[in-house]
Amino acid sequence: MDADTISISLTTMEGVVIKSTGSWYDVRTQAGETVPCRLKGVFRLDESKDTNPLTVGDRVTVENEDGDWMITQIAERQNYIVRASPKHKGARQLLAANVDQCLLIVTMASPRTSTGFIDRFLLTAEAYHIPTYLVFNKQDILDPKGLKKQQYVTDMYARIGYPVHLVSTYTDQGIDELKDLLRNKTTLVAGHSGVGKSSLLNKLDPRLELRTTDISRITGKGMHTTTFAEMHFTDFGAQIIDTPGVREFGLMHFLPEEISHYYVEMRQYIPLCRFNNCMHDNEPGCAVRQAYLDGKIAEDRYINYLTIMADYKANYKHWEE
Ligand SMILES: Nc1nc2c(ncn2[C@@H]2O[C@H](COP(=O)(O)OP(=O)(O)OP(=O)(O)O)[C@@H](O)[C@H]2O)c(=O)[nH]1
Ligand SMILES: [Mg+2]
Ligand SMILES: [Zn+2]
Incomplete structure (x- = not known):
């Protein structure tokens, strides 16, 4: 810290982002006060698929420098929900x-x-x-x-x-x-x-x-x-x-073969498929498809799964480029 910084009044507080408009963030501090903040210019977009670096629910450290509030630190996230960016194909936006x-x-x-x-x-x-x-x-x-x-x-x-x-x-x-x-x-x-x-x-x-x-x-x-x-x-x-209404949610963090694992009722059948890289479409010996044919997995769910996989594979290629 240089002499200039020491000479000004500097208050540091923890808070949570309650609203983000892109360039400004409202942060509710631990004291229960809501303050408008800017993001200190040091944060870059991680792995770059996110169009926004900071989102509602993020836990942050804010500093007041001569009346201006700045976000100086972002705590690691426990989880987050993303949607497909309405503007940029292949990009995602943290919701x-x-x-x-x-x-x-x-x-x-x-x-x-x-x-x-x-x-x-x-x-x-x-x-x-x-x-x-x-x-x-x-x-x-x-x-x-x-x-x-x-x-x-x-x-x-x-x-x-x-x-x-x-x-x-x-x-x-x-x-x-x-x-x-x-x-x-x-x-x-x-x-x-x-x-x-x-x-x-x-x-x-x-x-x-x-x-x-x-x-x-x-x-x-x-x-x-x-x-x-x-x-x-x-x-x-x-x-x-x-949140604003969304048309679609983004799934970009997954590998195509992971998706069936997030279908809760499919999980139990996956280990029974003949091939361990089975995508549960037309592969011989697929226990998931069999469960669907036997009426143990609902038709809507299975058909949606196939549709999601098809979309996903098409987009996944696009992201790999
Ligand atoms: N009939 C009926 N209409 C409802 C009910 N709840 C909400 N609406 C109506 O649905 C419309 C949309 O409501 P909003 O609360 O603005 O919807 P929203 O999900 O917040 O929409 P976005 O902010 O655009 O994402 C309004 O006309 C509401 O009056 C309900 O229980 N019954
Ligand atoms: Mg609304
Ligand atoms: Zn299978």
Whole structure:
């Protein structure tokens, strides 16, 4: 440290990033104060597939130098969730770090969530050992067809061990039991745009007053009301990260042959395949495919697996170049 630095007032504190807009970061310090910070210019993007070096949930050290807050250190992450960057093909964006659990908000009303999307999320969460709850929102507007579809989908996930919650932010169905799950934890709330993530947070703690918007009646697609991930501290002791709706989650850290291991119900069959590099597609003696043919692995799950593998292999080549 040189003489100049010593002569100015310098305060160091620990904190957590609660919002990141790219160039500025809001950090909540241990004292419970929120301060806007810049990142000290020494951090480079690691292995370069990430488009952002720092994300919500990151634990950091901040220093105040003459009134300006700077982030000077980032603690190692316990885990993180990435999404495929909407702008750069093959790049990924950190959505959040250091989460205890995820709530994946889905709906069989509008905009309807596909099981392919759910599976991609679940396998990412499995890879990082993050427990995930499936929350089926908009119970109040399901028509008979939607209800039937929901019954099928919820059975499928419940059978393989994922907790399922049926909620409505309009009628308050299922809201209290969610509070019990969230208390004293850091939870990432994810899902497509327009499924009701911010509405759910407002329901859990009305003081948050987060912006929500009607989904477009014409396209049925959300309009991305929430634009940055942000961690909120609720009045019942939960830390919840609301995120912008995502189209797709990124899976780039995996090798193609790893993917089946993150399909929880496939794991038990993998060692029984004839070839130990089996991809569980058309290989002879594949125990996973056999389990699917015997009705032990749900059709949606297996078909999604094959689709994910095909996409993944195509992209994986691209990343290797
Ligand atoms: N019928 C019904 N509509 C709901 C429910 N929850 C939310 N909505 C509506 O769904 C629309 C989208 O809600 P938001 O909370 O903004 O959705 P979001 O997931 O935060 O969307 P993004 O911020 O764009 O990712 C709004 O019109 C809400 O009123 C529900 O339980 N039932
Ligand atoms: Mg939102
Ligand atoms: Zn196999």
